[in-house]
Each structure stands twice: as C-alpha cells, then as structure tokens.
Amino acid sequence: MDGIAAIAPQAASGCGDAPVLKERGQREVFCGLTGIIWLHRKIQDAFFLVVGSRTCAHLIQSAAGVMIFAEPRFATAIIDERDLAGLADCNDELDRVVTRLLQRRPEIKLLFLVGSCPSEVIKLDLSRAAQRLSRQMSPAVRVLNYSGSGIETTFTQGEDACLASLVPELPVAADDAPADLLVVGALADVVEDQMRRLFSAMGIERVSFLPPRRSGDLPAISPNTKMLLAQPFLAETGRMLEERGVTRLAAPFPLGIEGTTLWLQAAAKAFAVPQSTFDSAIAAPARRGSEAVAKVREQMAGKSIFMFPDSQLEIPLARFLARELDMKLIEIGTPYLHRQHLASELDMLPAGTMLSEGQDVERQLDRCRDAKPDLTVCGLGLANPLEAEGLATKWSIELLFTPIQGFDQAADLAELFARPLVRRAKLRV
C-alpha cells in the first residue's frame, strides 16, 4: 500500500462479470425500519414516526438491543382494529397522534412518517398525509414520508428511502453556482469532520453532507454539484439526485486505505486538484492508516471469511478484507447487488470470488458449515448459534454502528474483524 499507482483497480482479474448465485427463501435480515436507530441520532431535530403495528415498535426497540435513550426521537403509531375496521378514520387518527407528539417535542423541525408492512398492505397513503400535515404545521415543522417496510426494503435500504425523501426538498442553487461536492450517506460525525478537513487540504472547500446534522441545513444543489456516495446502499437516492442534475463520481467506497484513497481521488480529479496537492493532503493520514492496518494484517492474512447478506456493505468490505488484510473470501452474500454503484468494487475483488444475492438462510447455513470459515459475518439471530457450533462470528450490525470509513478508521475496521479471533485465542474457559 505505498502510493496510488500500486493500487489501481485491476479490472482484468476482478469480478465485474462473474456469475452470482441468486437465492430465494427465508431471508434472515432486518427491514428498513431498522435504519431509524442511527438516523434519529444523525439528524438532531428530526423525529421518525413509524405508522405500523406493535411488531414494528418491538423491532426497533429490540434491534437497538438496548434502550439507550430515555426518550428517543422515534415512536410508533400503532394501528389497531378500530383503524382496520374503518371505525376510526386513519387520517384523523394520524393527525391526532402527530399533534400529541409535536406538543411533547416542540423542538422537532422535521417529521418523517415512516411506512411499514401493515400500512403498505392496507394502502394507507402516507404521502398525502405528509403533505396535509406539512401544510398544517408549516412553517414550524416539515413533514415527509418514506417506506421502511420489510416488503419493500431490506435493512439499509431504509436509509436510502429516507434520504431519497429529502432529495425533492433540497434547495436549488443557481445554474451558474460554483462547483460543489455533496457527500451522500449517513456517516459518524467524526468521520464527516475528518473528510471535510481532507477535502479542505485538497482545496475543495464547498462540501456538504446529506443527511445534514440539522434539518435546516439541507444542502442546495445545482447542475454543477458533484456527488460522492459514502455508502453502497443508496440506489434510489443516487438516482433521484442524478435526475436533479447532480453528477455522480464513480468510485469505490471509503473503506480501508485503498478505498478511501480512490474515493478521495475521484473528487480530486473532478475538481482538478493537482496530483501533488492531492498526494500531500492524504500522505500523513494514509501512511499512519496503512501502518495501523498492517499490524492487523499479520493476524488476519490467509484466514477465510464467509459473509451472510445484511447491509449491502459486504462487497466493499470483502474488497478491503481481501486486498488489505489478505483474507480468503469463501462466499460474499449481499441482500441486493447494485452493479452500477459497485462497478469499481467488483472490478477489484479477487477473480473467482463466490458472490450470492438474496438468501435462503438454511441452505446458506449448510454451505457455511461445510466451508468451516475462520470467521463468519452474520446477523444477530445467527451469531450465537454459530458460535455454539464452533464457528467464530462477527455480528454485522456493528459495522453500521461504528465509524469505519476513512483513513483513520481503517484499522478500527480491520480490528472489528480481528477481535473475535483474538478473543477466541485468549479464552481458556
């Protein structure tokens, strides 16, 4: 990992056209509502109101694993039999619930009505409800809607749907506005701050992030706006931004030293940053990041890994694990493979990597047991049972809850995969 030349994508040996095992069966994955767990902390004056069932409420509080916050910025309007039987008008009920909610939380400026499986199946029109409520509450509160239902979204697709609902709200900058950079995808605040410093060192000062930390800071966009996707699961958000004239900069995702370098380099090229300026901007963080990753590589090189589908982060993670930690990829499962956004990632995967899309969890477990990987990345429902069978596991949800992007987090990311193995080696119980 010394210098950019050495890590250029090796298209010839990649997985760009490799066949993918497509599976249909029981999918052991979260629905899109789960994204609320981090989104409600990211946008500080936003509130997420799920319109759904008790199952939805139970999912969010259980998936979070812990009830960290005495009063979170999310809640569920639980549909009951009166609503279903038509005894109560769902729209009146929703108005009543929203009014009560906003009375309790007067500091809320942006309210998302979040659709669920039941609200989709009974065809409750949340977009009209959002428009109506927005008119009533304007200008104090803006009301938007998106669907996080399991019948339409898998886990991180909920964030995609949420951000997509913000796209029509983005202000329009003048057509002749100077070029600016939009980074799309929720990132830890510390990662955002680091990236802003790096862009600044490269001379790119006009940088904004979607979602913003406060709803009043929605970035303006113009035909001169160029976007970098920070997350691989933003298919719809990316498409809508492109429709509004924003140019997507194709790049791998900022995971690992290599991914971060190429991601930043895509911006550098688009903004005509001189090579020497770019090199000196990233030199120090890339060097210390590489050194830190190298320490973990000693433990992980040659170890095999099997990934169950979860967040769509799997392909970029696999690229990082194979190329920077020298791990052996047995099977990389992803809930959904977006070939366009992942083109450069696929090119960089070792040739012959087995990719699977969708899931039949029982058959995948059979394959995993047969392969006996050194490390299995899977969801919370599978981890302890696989540990009990003797397989070392890493729970995948942690990859969404931990700052892992950028140079200074590359070793933390590597460490997340190393820890289960280090722990196993230590334990004598």
Added chain:
Amino acid sequence: MQLTLWTYEGPPHVGAMRVATGMQGLHYVLHAPQGDTYADLLFTMIERRSARPPVTYTTFQARDLGGDTADLFKDSVRTAYDRFKPQAMLVGASCTAELIQDDPGGLARALNLPVPVIAVELPAYQKKENWGAAETFYRLVRTLAQPVERTPSARPRCNILGPTALGFRHRDDLREITSLLNRMGIDINVTAPMGATPDDLARLADADFNVVLYPEVAGTAATYLAKTFGQKSTRIVPIGMGATRDFIAEVAELAGIDATAVLDEANAHMPWYARSVDSNYLTGKRVYVFGDATHVIAAARIAQTELGFTVVGMGTYSREFAREVREAAKLYGVEALITDDYLDVEDQVASLHVELVLGSQMERHIAKRLGVPCAMISAPMHVQDFPARYAPQMGFEGANVIFDTWVHPLMMGLEEHLLGMFREDFEFNAAPSHLGTSPARMEAPVAAPALAAAAPTPAADTLVMDRPAESITAKGQPVWSADGEKELGKIPFFVRGKARRNTERYAAEKGIAVISVETLYDAKAHFSR
C-alpha cells in the same frame, strides 16, 4: 392508533415463539414479511440461547404479494417439515400476513403432513405477547393432550405449567420449584412448555394436579385441563416467603400430604435479615411496583409485609389480569394503574415521590431519569435479566435473592443519616449515592432535552433538581425566605419535593406569606406520621 415510544409486550406471535422455543420437537412456521426475523435475536442475543428458535418465516416481499403468497407458505411448511422432522408443527401469521388472509391453518392441513399441525390465530391488532403465549399453549394442549390410563404410583404426581423461553427467571424458578416439590414427596409428570416435547403434552392427563407458575402463560391451558381431565390447579404463585409457605400448604392439600417437614426446614435467610436491626431503615420506604400481573402482585406483598416498605403505587400492563391487580392494590390502600403506556407510569412514579421503584427495564429508565433506585421484578426482558448465577424469584431461595436485589440499590441506614446530618459537605451532590457518580448527574446530559420536552411531568424536575419553578410563588402564594430555602436544601433529595409541597400547602392554609425556617418545621410537625 396509539402513540407508543416503548412497548411493554411484543406482538402475540412473539408469545407463540416463546412457547415454541421453550419446547423441543416442535416447529413453528410463521407467515410473515421480510424483517420479522428480528424476533430471533430476542432469543439468541437477549436470552443468549445457543440455538436458533425453531421458527421458519416465509419472509414475503412486495413482489410476492402480486403472485401467490399461499404457495410460498405451503412450500415453507413442507420444506421446514422435511428439514427439521418435528413431532408437531405450529402454523400462524404475523400482523402483516393476517391482513392478506391466506389461512395458514387450512393451507398447512392441505399438505397432509404425517404429524399434528396446530394452527394458532393470534389477532395482532388486538392482542399482545402474553396473550399469544397463553393462546398458543392452550391450543397445543387442547390438540395434543390425550386421555390416559393413569400410571400407578405411590407418590402424588403433578405437572408444572408456565415456564417459557425468554421468561423472567423462568429457568431458575423451575429448578427451585421442581426441587421444592420433590422434597415434598411429589413427582413431576410433565413440565411445559419449557423442555416438553409434543409427545410429553400428550400425557399431561397422567398427573393428579397442575402447578401453575405463570398464570399469564398457563392459566387458559390449566382451565382446559381442569374441565377435561378434572385436574385441579394451584392458584398461589410462590414468590416471597409468605406466598411460598401458602403455596406449600396449597400443594400439600392438592396432593393430600403433610408438608410440615418442608416448611420447617426452609433454608431462608431473608426473614432474619428483614428482622435484623440494620433493616430498620427500610421501614416505610415509599415503593412503586409495576410489571406483569404475577410479579407485581407478589412484589407488592413482599414489599409491604416482608420488608416493611410502604407500597404507594402499583400497576400492570397485563390487561387480562387487571381485576386481580386491582384487588391486590386494595390491600395497600392504593388504586392500581392498568396501562401499557409508559408515559403514564412515568407520570405516576414522578408524582408519588417514591424512594424505590420495582419494575421492568422501562421503569429502570424512568427511575434513572428521576434519580431513584430501582430493582427488576418483571419482563420485558433485558440481557441483564438473564444472570449467569442461579437467581430464582420463586421459593425460599427466591426470597433470599429478592432481599438482596431490592435492598442493595438503597443507601444503608447509617450512610443515609450521615448524608442527612451533613448536607453541606461539598462532596454530597443533589442525589448522593454509594454507587459512585449519581445517576441523576450521569443522565443529565442525555435526559435534559427529553426532560424539558416532557412538559406534563413537572414533578420529575422537582424531584431531581428541586427547581424553585415548581413552587407556587408565581400564583401570588407563599414565597420562600432565603433561610427557609437554604434549610429546605438540607432535606434529603428524595423527600425534598414532598417537603416543599407540604410546606407550601401548610403556609397557604395558614395564610403565611413568607416561609421561614420556622414555617418549614411547623409544617413538618403538622404532617408528621
């Protein structure tokens, strides 16, 4: 629609999962959309089970809704049977599948599987987790329990009914009560749901009577068994010293045996600890109790009669047992709060100026925000409610465990006195605690915005921060003199709010405009017990 921040119970199919996961040789096929598989983690992460729950989900998506979800369901049942070869299968729908009306029972029966297939209809928009567990267990018992030729036996035999997966201390309660019954000379025929197979349920009738540990789960099934096989059931849940003794007497009568020896050998430290002089400081401490009906009724009795606390409020989210909890509350002169809205519970805890909260993890949060000590007595479950050690709630050992669990969060008597005597010590903050940093201070950064937003709970502010804003000066009522206010600050934080309100009320009644130190003590004498 009901606005819900946290829910005490999951949906009813989670109750069915608790039954299925507790049993062996049973497989549950749940018609449910993608995402409902989250429920697995309740068992694998919160309870730390080493195996996946025996549940197959159809995980349909939008594209399946246009096609044939019924076929998808049938395929799932057939595949699950082939893979797991269970003795019996349970089929049903989650909330979303209930709306698409595929009739899981009829579809599964059409497959003609060589094992019993039990359909459970759990109306997700009316009912909740515990009802779902009870209904599922009842359906299983009703389908599987057969009339039997009684096995001849010199010793009386009983079934133990109620323990499930993901239950509050069910694992340890079961061990404690099994051992107690064995010491009484009683054999256990079947324990269910926990550990039972469908074949075991078939021979439930081969017992003289049933021991119902958790009426929320086993009440309906026990009523059915009484009606069908004439088996009587226990009514008393053995949590606490008194309830355990009553339970032993009840069981002895059902079994027709003499239990004096077991009562005499009771190895409980708790009664002596409660009588020990150092426990004097527990007397009259204001306790609030909330949780499921079984644990709340038991906890209130222990609190009031075995530890000498004063129960100032109690309630339950178990609407099915509202009557029982209301009756229990009358014993302590309070009115039971029956609600599944945790904001109602929070309001009540804050307004009652309690010194100890006995509740679930929801109440733990309420107590943390208010800076009040708290101990867990009930589901909903948290990973901390599955201790590695043996920690039953039931039986004599359960009484010992409860003594420790409830008393340790409190400050010891002498410590409390020292704090009261030397209020001005600079190291004593608003909510001193022997546990180190005060919970109120630790929580402040996180809780502050929420607290400000929680407009309907001014009493919460008073209790934690003793904000003068709550005083009634604004309405042209008595005002506090500087000396009076300073003296008020010397009163321990957990009763300061009450002292403030009583003094203001006293002053208002007596027409006193300015509250001095003297007024404060006059009021104290006036209101003293």
